[in-house]
Amino acid sequence: MEIFKYMETYDYEQLVFCQDQTSGLKAIIAIHDTTLGPALGGTRMWTYASESEAIEDALRLARGMTYKNAAAGLNLGGGKAVIIGDPRTDKNPELFRAFGRYIQGLNGRYITAEDVGTTEEDMDLIHSETDYVTGVSAEFGSSGNPSPVTAYGIYIGMKAAAKEAFGSDSLEGKTVAVQGVGNVAYTLCRHLHEEGAKLIVTDINKEAVQRAVEEFGAKAVDINEIYSQDADIFAPCALGAIINDTTIPQFKAKVIAGSANNQLQDTVHGDLIHEMGIVYAPDYVINSGGVINVADELAGYNRERALKRVEGIYGTIEQIFAISKRDKIPTYLAADRLAEERIARVAKSRGQFLQNEKSIISGR
Ligand SMILES: NC(=O)C1=CN([C@@H]2O[C@H](COP(=O)(O)OP(=O)(O)OC[C@H]3O[C@@H](n4cnc5c(N)ncnc54)[C@H](O)[C@@H]3O)[C@@H](O)[C@H]2O)C=CC1
Numbered sequence: 107m108e109i110f111k112y113m114e115t116y117d118y119e120q121l122v123f124c125q126d127q128t129s130g131l132k133a134i135i136a137i138h139d140t141t142l143g144p145a146l147g148g149t150r151m152w153t154y155a156s157e158s159e160a161i162e163d164a165l166r167l168a169r170g171m172t173y174k175n176a177a178a179g180l181n182l183g184g185g186k187a188v189i190i191g192d193p194r195t196d197k198n199p200e201l202f203r204a205f206g207r208y209i210q211g212l213n214g215r216y217i218t219a220e221d222v223g224t225t226e227e228d229m230d231l232i233h234s235e236t237d238y239v240t241g242v243s244a245e246f247g248s249s250g251n252p253s254p255v256t257a258y259g260i261y262i263g264m265k266a267a268a269k270e271a272f273g274s275d276s277l278e279g280k281t282v283a284v285q286g287v288g289n290v291a292y293t294l295c296r297h298l299h300e301e302g303a304k305l306i307v308t309d310i311n312k313e314a315v316q317r318a319v320e321e322f323g324a325k326a327v328d329i330n331e332i333y334s335q336d337a338d339i340f341a342p343c344a345l346g347a348i349i350n351d352t353t354i355p356q357f358k359a360k361v362i363a364g365s366a367n368n369q370l371q372d373t374v375h376g377d378l379i380h381e382m383g384i385v386y387a388p389d390y391v392i393n394s395g396g397v398i399n400v401a402d403e404l405a406g407y408n409r410e411r412a413l414k415r416v417e418g419i420y421g422t423i424e425q426i427f428a429i430s431k432r433d434k435i436p437t438y439l440a441a442d443r444l445a446e447e448r449i450a451r452v453a454k455s456r457g458q459f460l461q462n463e464k465s466i467i468s469g470r
């Protein structure tokens with residue numbers, strides 16, 4: 107992989123490699139764009155097949171955070187970190203402390219939080235070395251694990267998408283096929299069950315499936331069968347790139363609305379589902395509840411205020427559908443347009459000259 111070439115293509119600002127032999131830390135922090143403010147995005151711990159795969163993931167996810175934070179109306183830029191390792195076997199306190207010191211070294215250009223493979227306890231360890239971490243335990247006045255709030259945002263956004271597709275935002279009686287019933291999707295299933303939706307679930311983790319079957323009366327299906335279910339809504343809540351050449355011909359659902367990051371394998375797949383008339387709630391907009399929640403910590407966490415802001419996802423999704431119709435473009439492009447226009451507007455106003463404490467004449 108030609109790193110500088112890749113960074114140039116999407117105009118990345120910074121890529122940081124962090125290594126600590128004692129703890130086994132191998133981490134990469136990617137900062138995409140800080141026009142709107144410090145880069146905020148979670149830290150993923152994953153068993154990457156190669157270093158280039160880890161770099162690519164960090165870069166892709168960081169860019170996604172720029173768009174997510176911009177579309178959510180946050181004064182935050184986009185960044186993300188990955189730790190190379192197995193979250194079940196490779197964690198130790200020193201690893202997260204060492205990582206926290208690298209974050210501290212960036213002096214606020216990057217603020218972290220949870221992502222796949224990292225937990226509130228891991229954030230607490232990072233917090234022992236830096237203040238530039240959110241999603242820390244409530245005992246520090248923080249908001250804790252963002253997953254339940256992400257789930258609430260998905261539920262709200264799914265209602266907006268249902269209104270667009272079916273003319274009503276009620277999910278009562280609707281069938282929702284949920285891919286992956288982990289941290290986010292478990293709470294999402296609870297919201298859906300409480301509203302009277304019927305659930306079809308799948309997961310590689312059999313215990314997670316069993317829990318959804320027992321608690322929400324969900325029907326369990328094989329992992330490869332989830333795409334072709336006779337469902338009104340497909341909710342991808344596990345993996346990226348699941349809207350692709352293989353899955354698209356199988357879709358029967360009229361709506362796609364789920365938590366996974368980077369759901370489109372390629373932009374052409376966003377075009378294809380648009381042509382098929384599927385109402386797609388763009389991933390980084392509908393799954394912004396978690397980042398909205400942790401970002402609230404930066405002003406002194408207030409759960410009521412954070413949840414109210416998360417409810418704004420409904421209006422943002424409606425706005426995206428409106429842009430899509432107005433400009434005759436797929437919804438993923440409409441979301442990009444919304445985010446890019448906001449960044450451009452802020453860049454323009456921040457480009458204005460402001461006098462600092464130095465003399466305008468001598469520069470001293
Ligand atoms: N946790 C959060 O607040 C946020 C999460 N997201 C995204 O949402 C997705 C889910 O996140 P979490 O629930 O936190 O992760 P998680 O790791 O708790 O849940 C993911 C679930 O998917 C299952 N899974 C993995 N491969 C699968 C496959 N091939 N088929 C079916 N199931 C499979 C896993 O066994 C797991 O139960 C991820 O893509 C994440 O990046 C996005 C924004 C915020």
Ligand SMILES: CC(C)CC(=O)C(=O)O
Nearest residue numbers: 147148219252396397400
């Ligand atoms: C705090 C996290 C939920 C933010 C993040 O990394 C994401 O939304 O993907």
